[in-house]
Amino acid sequence: MDILINWLANTPDFAVPYALAALGLILTERAGVLSLGAEGLMLVGALTGIGAQLAFGQPGVSLVLAMGAASLVSVLFAAMVILLRVNQVIAGLALVFFCQGFTSLLGTLFEWTNQATGGIGAASLWPLSALPGVGRLFEQNAMVWLTVPIFAAVAWFLAHTTTGLRWRAVGENPQAADAAGIGVTAYRFAAVLAGAALVGLAGAYLSVVSTKLWIAGMTGGRGWIAIGLVIFARWSPWKALAGALLFGCIEALIPQLAAAGIPLPQYFVLMTPYAVTLGVMIWVAMAKRGGQGEPGALGEPYVREERR
Amino acid sequence: MADLTQPAPLVAPSVARPRRHQPWVSRRYTLEIRQQLAWPWQALVLALSIAAGLAISAAILVAAGVPADELANEFIVQTFLDGQNFRAVLFQAAPMILVGLAGAMAFRARFWNLGLEGQMIWGAIGATAISFFGVGPEGLRLPLMFASALLCGLLWAWGPVLLKLRLGVNEIISTLMLNYLAGNFLLHLVYGPWKDPKDAFPYSPQFLAAERLPELFGGVGSAIVLAGIVAVLAWWLVDVSRAGLYLRFVNANPRMADAAGVPVTRMIVGSVLVSGAMAGLAGFVIASGQEGRLTQAFYQGYGFSGILIAFLARNNPLAATVVALLVAALFVTGRSLQVFYQVPFSMVQLIQAVIVIAVASSDFFIRHRLRRVAAA
Numbered sequence: 001m002d003i004l005i006n007w008l009a010n011t012p013d014f015a016v017p018y019a020l021a022a023l024g025l026i027l028t029e030r031a032g033v034l035s036l037g038a039e040g041l042m043l044v045g046a047l048t049g050i051g052a053q054l055a056f057g058q059p060g061v062s063l064v065l066a067m068g069a070a071s072l073v074s075v076l077f078a079a080m081v082i083l084l085r086v087n088q089v090i091a092g093l094a095l096v097f098f099c100q101g102f103t104s105l106l107g108t109l110f111e112w113t114n115q116a117t118g119g120i121g122a123a124s125l126w127p128l129s130a131l132p133g134v135g136r137l138f139e140q141n142a143m144v145w146l147t148v149p150i151f152a153a154v155a156w157f158l159a160h161t162t163t164g165l166r167w168r169a170v171g172e173n174p175q176a177a178d179a180a181g182i183g184v185t186a187y188r189f190a191a192v193l194a195g196a197a198l199v200g201l202a203g204a205y206l207s208v209v210s211t212k213l214w215i216a217g218m219t220g221g222r223g224w225i226a227i228g229l230v231i232f233a234r235w236s237p238w239k240a241l242a243g244a245l246l247f248g249c250i251e252a253l254i255p256q257l258a259a260a261g262i263p264l265p266q267y268f269v270l271m272t273p274y275a276v277t278l279g280v281m282i283w284v285a286m287a288k289r290g291g292q293g294e295p296g297a298l299g300e301p302y303v304r305e306e307r308r
Numbered sequence: 309m310a311d312l313t314q315p316a317p318l319v320a321p322s323v324a325r326p327r328r329h330q331p332w333v334s335r336r337y338t339l340e341i342r343q344q345l346a347w348p349w350q351a352l353v354l355a356l357s358i359a360a361g362l363a364i365s366a367a368i369l370v371a372a373g374v375p376a377d378e379l380a381n382e383f384i385v386q387t388f389l390d391g392q393n394f395r396a397v398l399f400q401a402a403p404m405i406l407v408g409l410a411g412a413m414a415f416r417a418r419f420w421n422l423g424l425e426g427q428m429i430w431g432a433i434g435a436t437a438i439s440f441f442g443v444g445p446e447g448l449r450l451p452l453m454f455a456s457a458l459l460c461g462l463l464w465a466w467g468p469v470l471l472k473l474r475l476g477v478n479e480i481i482s483t484l485m486l487n488y489l490a491g492n493f494l495l496h497l498v499y500g501p502w503k504d505p506k507d508a509f510p511y512s513p514q515f516l517a518a519e520r521l522p523e524l525f526g527g528v529g530s531a532i533v534l535a536g537i538v539a540v541l542a543w544w545l546v547d548v549s550r551a552g553l554y555l556r557f558v559n560a561n562p563r564m565a566d567a568a569g570v571p572v573t574r575m576i577v578g579s580v581l582v583s584g585a586m587a588g589l590a591g592f593v594i595a596s597g598q599e600g601r602l603t604q605a606f607y608q609g610y611g612f613s614g615i616l617i618a619f620l621a622r623n624n625p626l627a628a629t630v631v632a633l634l635v636a637a638l639f640v641t642g643r644s645l646q647v648f649y650q651v652p653f654s655m656v657q658l659i660q661a662v663i664v665i666a667v668a669s670s671d672f673f674i675r676h677r678l679r680r681v682a683a684a
Contacts, residue, residue: 282471
């Protein structure tokens, strides 16, 4: 019973980075820009977060600065794919490797590697956290609680506002959107920047809130997993949150099993998030639901001069 | 094409007014798609963008604390003009050429094979297995290791291409996930059952002398000869054979190719398998030609380098060989910068990314032109 409660209580901490990164990707991809740079932008968020944390020691400030830094870096990507019409796959990959190299270089230069920082405390949800037994479930940090309103806000924005409607129109059919007087370029720029901010926040959560450390390449493929998660969720925010919780559950289970004294082959255990992602991708494909929900113009540059 | 959102002008603008009387601000710029830019101009744009990428990289390195004059010395003088370092570049070039060719083969079939590292890992594991279990007589070890590496790399690429063609699973994600699976399996082997009992380091027992690729040309190694042969074969496959012609149809437009009677599925599967096999060979070359054993992180950085080489070479095998030599030089320089100036090796990754960004962005100027038109 204790193991069950502990497991469920630890799940959100593992789920939040996936959830926020996937939400950022949905925001970008709903406007038609295929965003493969998540892994790199998470690293930028993680590094900036830890740098700000070491300088100011205010988790809130660190998270906001991390969001800004990821947005700033994504301007480079936006300029490449929106203005210069570079292939979005090549641009996304180049962005990832640029960020991997850059964050590793800066982390070494500033000697931020492995420096412990003060973290963010638990924000208990009184009176639920006072419940006997299950109260532990409601002792989460503030970012976990904040994730839910962030999701609600983005989901509401995309589904129920005029701007959200235009945002999706740009991703669904940029030609028609342009003809209706919607600025495709401006919306796509906004989508890349806003999405990057959330992906950066996901990265900063890892370094500032979860591990309280910077290590080069610390995201360990979570950005790619988030991309898989978006396909699994069919570009719908709430399904992405459910998927992130599923991934969080699986990741949180591993230390619990180890603590319970069940011997596990270490490196096969480390494979599970990637194997599960692959499995989920196959399952989505077998269920023949992959295509539904995908923005119609995802990955296609919009070129007015080539309009037919 | 005409801009349909603007109302049609009543008079044709450029004819109606002489341009030189227009003040600068009232001129408008329009973007046009070019049909074709003459190749000397294309080469010039490419050279300029690579130079811009290198200049930005140099600026970053100087900002990171490498003295500027040392940098030029290190990269040009030490790497290309010093005999021993040039041999090091050739030594490094063999796996680089193989991954570059592997990337080019898959991209020719419009398949984003980002699993080059996983296929390399399996190639190295396949080769090491022959050594570890002592399969066959010693004289046959090298050919067996070669075949085993090729087969293992090929099989690791088989899964994602089947998943893509049968179920439509996105190959970008599937190949990447398979990299992480292969990487962890490699760690399992070198920390577990295949660990060298002699010391505490995570690597397999050393290969026998008969299992090492022989040294030729004063330390360069026969791997570069192998890479050269594979490059020529790839060139033949792509530029001469019928499959290469088919592949060009598939690359241009899969649906049209299918209508024209090209066996599209077979062509895609074939080129991805060849790609995986080449990456497997790169793993074999590192294990048998460089390290002499299976090590824990030998593959790092090669996956992206392969993609970069294929991209810069426009998937052309011979161009890929030349680009691979340059990337190998970058690797060798990066290692010495790491030793002498404590610049992390990921700097090499950063420089490659900067060059890709510069070249990819410069394509815009090859494909478009800005034209000044007089405003009405």
